[in-house]
Amino acid sequence: MGTIAPVIEQSSHFCRVLLAESYTEFLKCLRTPAFASAILGFPVIVYLFCGLVIDWGETIERSHQFWIIATSSIGAIGTGMFGFGVYVANERGQGWLLLKRVSPMPILVYFLAKALMAVAFSILICCIILAIGHTFVSLQLSLVQSALLVVVVSLSTIPYCMIGLLCGFMAGPNTAHAVVNVLYLPLLLLGGIIIPFDVLPKFVQSIALFTPVFHSSQLAFKLIDTSLGYPILLHLLVLSAYSVVCVSLAGFFYSREKARTFG
């Protein structure tokens, strides 16, 4: 009993700090106009325009479903890469991360809170898009499909957080945003969520197979039976591999950098 009490105390303290840090993180981003408008607004606007305004001339139901899933995925990619990676890079450059490191806050909490914030924003974006879909068109996704989409989108945010983190630590505080910008659009184009995969030229398709966007979007497209039929396990393995490799490299760059500069 005597040995369990400190562990329980430590765990409850960890959870309290994580809760406070995550809540503050969410508030901070919600109140940042650049974040709220760009990260939240962009996928919603794309959905309104591509999903509702444009008549693609195909089966109208399939078109709505495609754009709901595609734009929710765009939301997850944006919050992960910009909301997590670029923000960490900025705060590191401004010394905020250093102040956290010298405080007794477990540094893991800092990154977990940011990841939770990114997941929360991905869910928020997905819910807004679903709500718009429900309101303005007779939605073709059942409640179960909608709920599963939220789950898939929230989980697929994590690899993008790790990619953003790697960009942030590899490129440095001042250039992280530019690097993520350079990666962001090609990833969307290659992944088959702005331009459907079967429309892409063959050689681009072969490149797309190696992108995380292809695998996270394929997981989501399975919900409406429009995936290419690869096994779920393969998608999960590729996304996990991306996460592990990126976080390991980010850790390497972080430990190399923190020993000599901004912390």
Added chain:
Amino acid sequence: MNEEIVVEASNIAKSYKDVTALTDLSLQVSQGQRCVLLGPNGAGKSTFLNLILGVLKVDRGSLSVFGKTPGHISIRRLTGAMLQISGIPSTLKVQEHLKLFRTYYHQPLSTDELVRIARLEGLERRTFGSLSGGQQQRLNFALALCGNPKLLILDEPSTSHDVEARMALWDEVDQLVSTERTLLLATHNLQEAERLGDRILIFHDGRVIADASPAKLRSMIGTTEISAQTNVNVDVFERNHQVKRIEHVNNHLRLYVSEAESTVRQLLQLDPNLKNLAVKPASLQDAYLHLLSPARFDGDYRASD
């Protein structure tokens, strides 16, 4: 009296690639001491503080804080740091920042107390971005105090403060640093050093070139400064053992002496028509400039006994 050693450095060295930041530094800081780190930019002050905070690791030698390796969680709970940082999240309110930082500690100071000590009354609902530079520094100071630290590390705390706010901050730090609490303060403000420090460490090229009380440092260059406008030949003062240091630039003569009266008489005899004669106690600034003067390192003038 059994004084607890808070910081113990033994022959520590730190380099950044080819640049040596600290060389063979050994010192102890005891509980309740108020140590002020002075020195030009790049002298090693920030490196020393970052080593104590556990942000950097020593290349050689040993360093302990409260008897443990720097950066250990138990040390971080006992330490409060006010760093020179440019980016506290601007969209969060003062009370939100305080609330968050208080959760990091098991026994934090109350929000009311933090607001009172850092003079943030009326600003609790303002966002960080809407505060003036001095107010932002005060929040930074409050964050350092959240855990009621035993070791307070302040890196240029009064930058951006107006005169009144600076005085108030000094009063607060003065009251906070008691026999229980230890202060490590890095500053370029010699008035601040004199006001808050009972031990001055002057860093130069990665070494501590002086480690003494402000009074002792002042006495190193003589206790009194005599200045006047005169064309007198200063060679005569070279033979006056009470004269510790001579500066003579154009017509302006400055003598640092251990006993003023006889030297003033001598000066007036040599040049009865001198102008703007002034006699005042030597300041810490005089001592600081004296210690960092290139001439001292050339061994080219009469320094302290």
